[in-house]
Amino acid sequence: MKILITGAAGFIGFHLSNLLLEKNYQVIGIDNLNDYYDPKLKEDRLAILKQNYNFIFHKVDLKDKVEVDKIFETYKPEYVIHLAAQAGVRYSLKNPYAYVDSNLVGFMNILEACRNYPVKHLIYASSSSVYGGNKVAPFSTNHNVDHPVSLYAATKKANELMSHTYSHLYKIPTTGLRFFTVYGPWGRPDMAYFSFTKDIIEGNPIKVFNHGNMERDFTYIDDIVEGIYRLLDLIPQPKLDWDESKDDISTSFAPYKIYNIGNNKPVKLEKFISILEEKIGKKANKVFMEMQPGDVLRTYADVSDLENDTGFKPRTSIEEGLGKFVDWYKEYYGV
Template sequence: MTILVTGAAGFIGFHLSARLLKEGKRVVGLDNFNDYYDVQLKRDRWAQLVASPSFRGVEQDLADYEGLLALIREEGVTTIVHLAAQAGVRYSLTNPFAYLETNLTGFGHVLEASRQAGIKHLVYASSSSVYGANVSMPFSVSDNVDHPVSLYAATKKSNELMAHAYSHLYNLPTTGLRFFTVYGPWGRPDMAYFSFTQRIMAGEPIQVFNEGKMQRDFTYIDDIVEGIYRLLDHAPQPNPEWDRMQPDPGTSYAPYKVYNIGNNKPVELMTFINTIEDKLGRKAVMEFKPMQPGDVTATYADVDGLMADVDFRPETTIEEGIGRFAEWYKSYYGAHADLETAVKAAGQ
């Protein structure tokens, strides 16, 4: 089996690729190394992957459809895990075209290349953001998700619709994964837990929105990777019980399925911050801010589908996960962060 992982220098892509290599799989990793966040962090992840003889790293943009199709054919790719995307809710408010180009056009290229190359299973990243204005908890893949509250969420919902069209038209097995607030070592600097840690280590105030009363289903990276790994050999089959009169959005008469991957245990933001403080051994200076456009008050994943189909439920506690992230952060950034703190303290 040769697996193509798009966005392999990204947070989830890196961890998944490392797991696949550990399991003896051959991995082709693709990334364009855009500068949405620190490119050096991506390079450092990438360097660990290219050290393996079973990994071929390709620096290429999904905008190059012909190059993508040629790569898939040349490498004999049988399965694709599509994780490359323009992420971030708030960034979509000021840079909408980045989402249209990457999340829509880029995904369209992946779908068409998968069809042309006869891919046996396409797994792709969706997001808990698709639940948008929904307030019924926990979020279920059987819920209607037609009311996104950000362009990012709208592009992810669009990905699910595009995937279904290809599953219907060309019998392409597609699995969409709605990730819930992923965190852990080698994470994305634009994520709240990462920026909180940066600022706490540097002695700078953190911005806490909605008075810290928001809840998130924080999900540790190893749990996410385990869920993806188990699903790779579990390509969706048409559901013979699918009812056109009462359509279930999470499954289909076509080889198409959507799963939630979340911790199934939402945590209030203030509790999350307190855990970061505890693991860093430092207190945060907090600036309380109102709710931001595009944000939602809570996320909570129903993971029954994941449990039923691949017998897996994420189990890493916040204390365990944040502890591991804090250890990695201090190892990767420690000297620089401590210097910033010392300089700031001396200035005071």
């Protein structure tokens, strides 16, 4: 069975590709290997995936519609898992057009390819950032998400709307996943847990925003990819009698569904740092800062519908997950 994964050299894409290869799927991976963070990390992930003869890789930028269509025409994937995106909330303040190119134009090309070369199921990455300024927690897929606080969040909300349109017009089954702060080995260097680990080990000060008064629903990478895997064959069905006044807005009269995929246990930033200090065996030199534009105070996922539909339940505690990450970091960087 052929599965196309965009962003295959990325953090989630690498781990998901690994899992699917272990289960004997054929994985066609595409990635543009951009330099948003150290490309060597992406190359090293790819080197591991390329050891499996069922993995095929193409370096392609999703903005290139001709190349994207060529890959769909050549391989005719049955499933598409779209993880490629310009990531990062703060970076969107400096380079907004990168988000338009990758998250809007790139996603449009994927949708058009799924329309012209029909697939059984398109699963794509949304983000917990779509909840923006929402105050009611835990965040539910039945909540309104019309108040984003970053351009990154706005592009992810746009992806959900674009998917719904294509699900309705062309009957493409789509499932959007709102990821909540994914962490673990082979992670992204721009994420706090990664940069904190580096700075604590090297004796550099760490910037603690909003004086540490923040919470994140940290979700370990193995739990994330297990959740995605369980959704592969859970193909959304249209609810023909759908009524917005009484039905869940994460479903539709189209073959469309949205899920949160998180840990359902937010952790305070101060506790998170203290666990990291313990795993590293060294105290952090903390510099307390004001809240950054585009940041949110808390993320907290209601994953009840994902659990009900797939049996998915995150299993990895923050202590276990950060321990595994620190072990990987020390080994990878020779600390």
